[in-house]
Amino acid sequence: MSHSHQRRLPVWALRTNGGAVLLFLYAPIILLVILSFSASRIPGQWGGFTTEWYATLFDDSRLQRTISVSVRVALVSTLIATVLGTMAALALERFTFRGRRVFDALLYLPIIIPDVTMAVMMLMFFSQSFNVVDAVFGLGISKGFGTIVVSHVAFNIAFVSVVVRARIAGMNATLEQAASDLYASRWQAFRYVTLPLIAPGVFGGALLALTLSLDDVVVTQFVAGPGSTTLPVYVFSLIRKGVTPTINSVSVIMLVASLILVAGSVALQRANASRGRQQLQTSGGTS
Amino acid sequence: MNEITESQNQRSAAVSLRGISKFFDDVTAVDSVDLDIGDSEFFALLGPSGCGKTTTLRMIAGLEIPSAGSLQIFGEEVGSLPPNKRPVNTVFQNYALFPHMSVADNVAFGLKMRKIPKSEISTRVHEAISLVRMTGMEDRRPNQLSGGQQQRVALARALVNRPKVLLLDEPLAALDLKLRQEMQFELKQLQREVGITFVFVTHDQEEALALSDRIGVMNDGRLLQVGTPEEMYDAPIDRFVADFIGRSNFLNGTLESAEVVCLANGQRIRVPEVDAVSIGDEVQVSLRPERVMIGDLDSAPHDSAQLSGTVDTETFLGNSVVYRVALDWMTIEVEADHRPDVERYHAGDRVDLWWRDDAVAVVRP
Amino acid sequence: MKLGAAELKREREERRRGFFLALPSFAYMLLFFALPLVIVLIYSFATRTSTGSTALSDWNLDAYRKLGEPIVRNVVVRSVVLAVITTVICLVVAYPFAWFCAHQRPTVRNVLLIAVMIPFWTNFLVRNYAWRILLSKGGPISTFTEAIGLGEVDILFTKTAVVIGLVYAYLPFMILPLYASIDRLDRRLIEAGRDLYGSGPQTFRRIILPLTMPGVIAGSILVFVPSMGAYVTPELLGGGKETMLGSYIVTQFLTARNWPVGASLSFVLMTVMLISTVIYFRSGGRNL
Numbered sequence: 001m002s003h004s005h006q007r008r009l010p011v012w013a014l015r016t017n018g019g020a021v022l023l024f025l026y027a028p029i030i031l032l033v034i035l036s037f038s039a040s041r042i043p044g045q046w047g048g049f050t051t052e053w054y055a056t057l058f059d060d061s062r063l064q065r066t067i068s069v070s071v072r073v074a075l076v077s078t079l080i081a082t083v084l085g086t087m088a089a090l091a092l093e094r095f096t097f098r099g100r101r102v103f104d105a106l107l108y109l110p111i112i113i114p115d116v117t118m119a120v121m122m123l124m125f126f127s128q129s130f131n132v133v134d135a136v137f138g139l140g141i142s143k144g145f146g147t148i149v150v151s152h153v154a155f156n157i158a159f160v161s162v163v164v165r166a167r168i169a170g171m172n173a174t175l176e177q178a179a180s181d182l183y184a185s186r187w188q189a190f191r192y193v194t195l196p197l198i199a200p201g202v203f204g205g206a207l208l209a210l211t212l213s214l215d216d217v218v219v220t221q222f223v224a225g226p227g228s229t230t231l232p233v234y235v236f237s238l239i240r241k242g243v244t245p246t247i248n249s250v251s252v253i254m255l256v257a258s259l260i261l262v263a264g265s266v267a268l269q270r271a272n273a274s275r276g277r278q279q280l281q282t283s284g285g286t287s
Numbered sequence: 288m289n290e291i292t293e294s295q296n297q298r299s300a301a302v303s304l305r306g307i308s309k310f311f312d313d314v315t316a317v318d319s320v321d322l323d324i325g326d327s328e329f330f331a332l333l334g335p336s337g338c339g340k341t342t343t344l345r346m347i348a349g350l351e352i353p354s355a356g357s358l359q360i361f362g363e364e365v366g367s368l369p370p371n372k373r374p375v376n377t378v379f380q381n382y383a384l385f386p387h388m389s390v391a392d393n394v395a396f397g398l399k400m401r402k403i404p405k406s407e408i409s410t411r412v413h414e415a416i417s418l419v420r421m422t423g424m425e426d427r428r429p430n431q432l433s434g435g436q437q438q439r440v441a442l443a444r445a446l447v448n449r450p451k452v453l454l455l456d457e458p459l460a461a462l463d464l465k466l467r468q469e470m471q472f473e474l475k476q477l478q479r480e481v482g483i484t485f486v487f488v489t490h491d492q493e494e495a496l497a498l499s500d501r502i503g504v505m506n507d508g509r510l511l512q513v514g515t516p517e518e519m520y521d522a523p524i525d526r527f528v529a530d531f532i533g534r535s536n537f538l539n540g541t542l543e544s545a546e547v548v549c550l551a552n553g554q555r556i557r558v559p560e561v562d563a564v565s566i567g568d569e570v571q572v573s574l575r576p577e578r579v580m581i582g583d584l585d586s587a588p589h590d591s592a593q594l595s596g597t598v599d600t601e602t603f604l605g606n607s608v609v610y611r612v613a614l615d616w617m618t619i620e621v622e623a624d625h626r627p628d629v630e631r632y633h634a635g636d637r638v639d640l641w642w643r644d645d646a647v648a649v650v651r652p
Numbered sequence: 653m654k655l656g657a658a659e660l661k662r663e664r665e666e667r668r669r670g671f672f673l674a675l676p677s678f679a680y681m682l683l684f685f686a687l688p689l690v691i692v693l694i695y696s697f698a699t700r701t702s703t704g705s706t707a708l709s710d711w712n713l714d715a716y717r718k719l720g721e722p723i724v725r726n727v728v729v730r731s732v733v734l735a736v737i738t739t740v741i742c743l744v745v746a747y748p749f750a751w752f753c754a755h756q757r758p759t760v761r762n763v764l765l766i767a768v769m770i771p772f773w774t775n776f777l778v779r780n781y782a783w784r785i786l787l788s789k790g791g792p793i794s795t796f797t798e799a800i801g802l803g804e805v806d807i808l809f810t811k812t813a814v815v816i817g818l819v820y821a822y823l824p825f826m827i828l829p830l831y832a833s834i835d836r837l838d839r840r841l842i843e844a845g846r847d848l849y850g851s852g853p854q855t856f857r858r859i860i861l862p863l864t865m866p867g868v869i870a871g872s873i874l875v876f877v878p879s880m881g882a883y884v885t886p887e888l889l890g891g892g893k894e895t896m897l898g899s900y901i902v903t904q905f906l907t908a909r910n911w912p913v914g915a916s917l918s919f920v921l922m923t924v925m926l927i928s929t930v931i932y933f934r935s936g937g938r939n940l
Binding site: 013014015017018020021022024025026027028029031032035042043044045084085087088090091092094095096097098099100103106107108109110112113114115116117119120121122123124125128150151153154157158161186211214215217218221222232235236239240243247248251254255257258259261262265266 | 666667668669670671673674676677678681682684685686687688689691692695745746748749751752753764766767768769770771773774775776777778781782783784785786788789790791792820823827877878880881883884887888892897898902905911914915918919921922925926929
Binding site: 172174175177178179180181182183184185188192193196197 | 348349350369370371375376377379380381383384385386387396397400401444445448
């Protein structure tokens with residue numbers, strides 16, 4: 001075995017490449033965190049330690065407003081997308097109905113469609129439908145919180161349903177039959193058997209939706225109104241005007257927020273994986 | 288014999304199927320099955336995979352609705368009821384224990400769904416768990432149990448509801464050989480103890496023979512024959528049944544009268560009286576290898592059927608020897624005991640074969 | 653018969669249940685996704701008036717004809733070239749890395765894979781911004797190269813910077829499918845290949861590469877497709893000079909106010925993605 005290794009790519013080359021990849025992936029993030037504590041007014045240079053830039057964040061009311069919009073948009077859109085996406089996943093995995101195939105295909109589209117196309121679609125849709133609503137009902141609606149939420153839900157339903165469907169597909173359908181054999185009504189079977197078993201998938205889907213919603217720049221930029229902008233869109237516009245040390249500290253805060261979400265999902269995956277492994281072991285032992 | 292069956296029918300059968308069929312799109316999964324399963328009977332539905340036995344069981348459970356026919360449980364028409372409205376419970380093939388619940392919660396599930404008072408639930412759960420000898424394991428999760436233990440929990444989970452009929456779908460298939468034999472014994476004892484009707488589905492003929500009071504053999508959606516294990520082995524009426532339960536030789540012939548078959552070589556043999564086929568029909572005579580005697584014509588009854596041929600191959604099996612004997616019109620398999628007092632033959636030996644008239648059964652080809 | 657009717661009734665009930673379960677999300681997707689998509693398609697055939705507004709009349713293919721004009725063509729060509737370069741770099745870097753992962757102990761392997769996934773989950777904008785800082789004049793990379801005597805590195809707002817940003821953003825998309833296909837390789841086949849061909853490179857070309865091809869195709873599509881449509885990365889690291897398709901489309905809406913052209917380009921971009929996705933599934937991508 002060891003001598004056959006020598007004729008492949010040498011191990012040291014593989015190791016070096018591995019180290020380089022990890023360095024490439026993490027160095028930018030780590031340097032950004034370090035530089036956010038730099039006293040220098042030029043964001044890329046070290047000028048001694050300071051927490052000044054974090055302090056300025058607390059005085060920036062504009063920033064605080066966008067954070068609050070971001071969080072509210074993310075929570076509301078995640079909640080709606082999780083409920084709708086889970087229902088869609090159940091319908092697609094456990095039922096046949098009219099239009100099932102069309103729905104299935106339709107739910108794949110938001111995943112593969114480019115951000116920019118999605119953004120264009122939503123912009124045109126809202127401007128068009130606002131015209132219609134204005135003409136018919138005389139209501140002047142404008143873009144803002146509502147349009148952002150509607151757009152985020154539109155792409156997040158698909159992501160939630162993909163994650164939940166994977167979980168349902170991995171669940172033995174006989175369990176639901178066993179529940180109904182044990183006098184459970186359809187609702188009780190769902191409430192006491194299906195739901196607890198797919199809960200990790202639903203939770204994972206919700207975390208993904210939350211991440212995507214908090215991440216989105218392009219779609220939100222198109223559908224946000226003048227008074228309601230999310231944090232990423234605001235930061236994006238700031239960066240384009242010119243980088244400042246404050247952006248460093250905002251970025252680090254966004255980074256920490258997303259890392260908390262990752263940690264949550266990794267912990268969740270590990271819990272699932274170990275449970276799955278145990279199940280495999282017991283069933284493997286008996287067959 | 289007849290009196291017993293009649294009296295069983297008068298007490299209304301536990302499960303009664305009349306002309307039950309199930310179609311999935313163009314496929315006929317179950318084809319017009321008539322079947323009565325008696326009260327507190329241990330009944331096996333036996334057949335190869337895809338024969339319709341599991342679909343039949345699922346129709347009794349309510350997991351499938353029959354396409355046609357009538358299905359009664361203790362005289363009550365239940366064919367169109369959903370599973371949660373039927374007085375039956377099921378032990379599923381891979382047990383289908385709820386992985387997120389403890390053993391006790393699994394067992395209590397059916398009672399909770401029926402809103403039984405809490406105090407009664409705990410006594411009944413306790414009883415059921417001790418019935419299957421799982422006391423002390425109440426707080427375990429299914430994934431912490433061995434296959435045999437999971438099986439027991441599945442049994443307790445079903446029996447705790449005091450169903451009128453217990454359905455078991457391949458209950459032992461997931462266990463290894465040794466455990467399977469142990470559980471066979473336990474199942475049989477459990478059935479005697481609780482005294483309710485057990486209907487189980489299996490593809491394993493030995494399991495069916497060992498466990499059940501009666502067996503129904505299915506193939507291609509049709510129920511071919513129902514009878515006690517002995518009847519099924521000794522007097523099969525269908526070639527498929529004779530072939531599926533045990534091994535057999537099949538000799539082609541024509542039924543000449545109620546008790547005489549003319550074999551393909553022109554020889555006439557006496558057979559037990561049959562009524563499943565009519566006189567003049569092409570039939571096959573099923574001849575179990577161990578019921579064919581080889582050599583020793585002196586001990587043969589006066590006018591027993593006899594054939595002679597040449598040993599083609601011999602296979603030593605320990606307690607017996609299997610000879611393939613070539614006749615000029617077919618080959619017959621013969622299983623002889625391996626004992627010092629039984630003569631041993633070898634390939635090329637000329638041998639005489641004979642059998643008692645009641646050793647054969649006439650079957651539909 | 654009576655039971656036949658019951659069977660039909662239960663089947664119908666099941667279908668109805670499924671339909672009503674799907675209805676809220678189905679209706680939502682039709683109204684807020686399918687309809688917008690149709691509107692984009694309709695707009696791509698509309699006319700832009702001299703004031704910059706869009707007239708929904710005089711349907712024509714002008715917007716699609718514009719794709720042939722040099723300005724748009726340059727943008728498309730640049731996008732394709734940058735996306736291809738990004739894909740190739742990712743492939744070359746990711747293949748040995750995935751190979752390395754697949755040949756580690758399970759614990760090490762899991763740690764490495766999670767390490768690859770974490771940056772992917774962190775905020776996309778922040779990851780791009782980090783490179784903007786790293787590559788800036790007098791920034792960490794420049795400081796480092798000057799310190800070791802290589803002189804100043806000034807690549808921000810160039811194609812190189814855009815490619816670095818894209819590789820950084822999409823490298824995990826390449827590593828994961830490659831890892832999946834390498835991990836599934838039957839080691840005995842490699843041994844057999846060694847027996848047949850002897851040399852390592854030969855075995856790689858004739859046995860390993862063909863067997864891991866589904867991973868290569870899947871990873872390449874997963875990197876190529878979003879690179880083509882990238883908007884944030886070229887904006888931040890290309891400084892608006894190295895316009896790619898995504899930025900160009902945004903410009904058509906937010907500044908140039910030429911909605912038909914923006915719509916037609918969006919549609920073309922989406923079609924490219926759809927075709928790639930079909931190829932992805934054909935290559936066994938669903939299993940990865």
